[in-house]
Amino acid sequence: MLVRDTLREILKAVLEECRAAGDLLSGSFPPLVIETPADPLHGDFATNVAMQLARTERKAPRAVAAVIAAQLAKSSALFARIEIAGPGFINFYLQPSFWQQQLPAVLAEGCAYGCSATGAGKKVQVEFVSANPTGPLHIGHGRGAAIGDTICRLLAATGWHVSREFYYNDAGQQIANLALSVQARCLGCEPGDPSWPADGYQGDYITELARAYLAGEAVDADGSVVTAAADPTDLEAIRRFAIACLRREQDLDLLAFGVQFDNYFLESSLYTDGLVDKAVQRITDNGYTYEQDGALWLKSTAFGDDKDRVMRKSDGGYTYFVPDVAYHLNKWERGFVRVVNEQGADHHSTITRVRAGLQALAAGVPENWPEYLLHQMVTVMRGGEEVKISKRAGSYVTLRELIDEVGRDATRYFFLMRKPDSQLVFDIDLAKQQSTDNPVYYVQYAHARICRIFESAAESGRHPEAGAGAVALLVAVEELDIMKQIAAFPEIVAAAAENFEPHRITSYLHELASLLHSFYNRHRVLGEDAALTEARLYLLTAVRQILRNGLAILGVSAPEKM
RNA sequence: GCGCUUGUAGCUCAGCUGGAUAGAGCAACGGACUACGAAUCCGUAGGUCGGGGGUUCGAAUCCCUCCAAGCGCGCCA
Structure with missing residues (x-):
């Protein structure tokens, strides 16, 4: 308790x-x-x-x-x-004894210390990243990946059965633009040419895709191999090849970032399985639609929206949120009584529409289902200047560059350090410095430091386990402060999970590391007094366990040497 | 114009859901290694919590209103 x-x-x-x-x-x-x-x-x-x-x-x-x-x-x-x-x-x-008794509890629970059973094993699905396969993952996706992944770990730590899902927008206009852009490059067109597609993508990766396609290369994505037809007139073949390539790149980036999913859901499957038509029909049957100006409208104002929204355009195509509604009905029917969608705040307006569509389906979905966790925008500083992000112009910082330059641990930690509601200024020059400017080293150093002390202790034949009976000797202010911080860990984890606030974990770990460093500078662990030495080693064992548990929630490594 | 989010030290941010004298980290200044890693520690300085009202024993936190920034507001996704 x-x-x-x-x-x-x-x-x-x-x-x-x-x-x-x-x-x-x-x-x-x-x-x-x-x-x-x-x-x-x-x-x-x-x-x-x-x-x-x-x-x-x-x-x-x-x-x-x-x-x-x-x-x-x-x-x-x-x-x-x-x-x-x-x-x-x-x-x-x-009483000091109350705090001292926390230590055996930590050691007994080990990597489970800090966990709780709040979720009682119930199913929760977290959808995050869900990037379009129209380019490499950028820094904004990175923030979403770090937050989403950590939320999953927090929910798992609080007793939920978590399923991670990536929604793959492999249908629609943006994909058509992608295929046209690659085709244009295949035909030797360049941005600005009269034949260059409107809204075409201009990044270097488009040129690279065209080259690979014409060379007849094969790409392995999601277990199936797609071989380029090398025929510039075959738009469908270009589309399939481009999606496969970008999908593979995104998978590799996420893998390098330590993020994995349980399920990839393809938007195109909603159409091929008829789920979109079925959802629209059901809403229509329920009387929440009307025809006007050749389009089919959803009476979303009946569910709190500012105005009604077009579902089926006069050209017969669906607007973007319609497959989203069908998708979420599918989530509901899969038995997820709890669903969290982590996404960028620029997609805020979709919340009302998706929820309105779900209510219009009258499928028994609660009004505030699904939950949304929005993160604010990321601005990138490099060389003291802001880097403008524009996917079409091909000017942006990719997640891959960031991981390569800054390192996985520092990148994740940096993304998680502040609450999702705040905008984030990612100063690449600063994050690259492997100095105390970057707090992740501070926390990791505390862990490495403890490991080194244990090495020295082992050489002189002293063992942390022996301290279990001597915890009453831990009465110094610095020792009590550490034990109090240790005792607070479970409720910090619970609060971080409940509020979707990973930064509570980074703050907590920084404080714990600070207490450890202060203690270390004030007291000698391996001293003359054998009993006190063993008690302190016992204390450090608990600290190390919590540093590991906390860093594990963040997906950051706990190195034994640095 | 409307909606959402944000505004706290020079900079980047916390502030435990309304508590006591508002806290960290950078940056600045001054100290601490012939014993466990100085990637550390100790100290000094730095504030009208965007402004103004209100609610109560008590407000950075809740309400109203201005100001400023970001993001949305399409038969684009």
Whole structure:
């Protein structure tokens, strides 16, 4: 059980005891808040319950606090000290033994420490990246990949059965543009020529695709081999070859980034399986459509949208969100009572439309299903200048370049360091520096440092396991601070998972590493006193375990040497 | 014009869902290695929490209103 929950239960029981004894008169108690004060002089934990009760008790907050504090001291041996402070806070100081007892728990649970069973094994699907196969993955996809992947790890750590899905937009206008662009290059056209396709893609990779196609190369993507027909007039063959090539490139980039999916869902399959037509028919049958100006409209205003939206254009084609609705109906029918879509904030407007379409289907889908996790845009700085991102012009930083230049660990950590809601300035020059500017080294160094201490310890025949019985010797401020931080890990993981906020993990790990480094500089681990040495090695074993667990959630390695 | 997100130290960002004197990391300045890795530590300095109202015992946090930035607002995807 989380430390905070333990305290909340104790407090709740004490309040009941006070009421039974006639010391408290309030008929009901407010939700009990156990907070960790910003200032350690205000205790390990504090509660504001006395201030909240002051009104119904018709007494001064501090007087109420006095009653509760007295009963707390009587009821539990957990507290070293209880104080009433400020306007009526009750501050708790826990016994050192309470913190010391956290260590065996960490070692016993090992890589499972920090996990919880909140999800109870229920199914959740997380869709992320879902890039169009019209070019290499860029830095924005990188942020989505890092966040999405970490959310999956967080959900798994909190007891959910996670399925990772990549939605592959292999149908539609953008793919047609891709094929036309490659064909144009095959025919020797260049951007600006009269015959160059409108909205054609101009990146170097298009030229490369054309060359490979004309050379009759073969590409292995997703288990099947596609061989180029080398015929510039065969647009369909060009399309298939280009998609296969880009798909393979994206897969390789994601693999290099440490991101893997359980399922790739092809947009084209929605059409070939008739799911799009079926969804549209069902919405029409439900009476949520009408014809106007030769198009079929969805009455999305019935579900909170600003205006109604066209589903089927006057030329007979569907608008982009229609297959999306069919896709999400399919997710629902696959039994995912919980679905999270991680995507860039520039696609924000799709949320209302997809949800409206799902409601119009009347399939029993909850109104706020699926959940969305949006990340804000990434701007790239290089050489002190902003790099403008434009896929059509072919000017952008690819995820692959980033991994090659910056390294996988630093790239992931950098993407995860701030909350998804904030815009991210990715300074490539800064991230490339393998210096303290990059916090990932700070955290990894703490891990490597512990590993080195263990090497030295082993050489002198001292072993961390032997410290289990000596934890009572760990009473230095720096040691207690570390144990308190250790005890907080499970609730940090829970909060990060619940709020979709990976940056809570990076902040936490940075603090833990900082405490470790401070301790290391202040105290000698391998000292004269054998018992104390073993106790400290035992402490470091727990710290190392948590550094590993935390970094694993981020998908960042925990090196033993650097 | 409308919607979403953001605005906190010179820079990049936290702030535990309304708590006590607002915190880190860079950058600046001054210190600490003849013992476990100095990729580290200790200290100093740095603030009208975008502005203004409101809610209450108490607001960076909640409400209103301005200001500024980013992203959306198509029979494009």
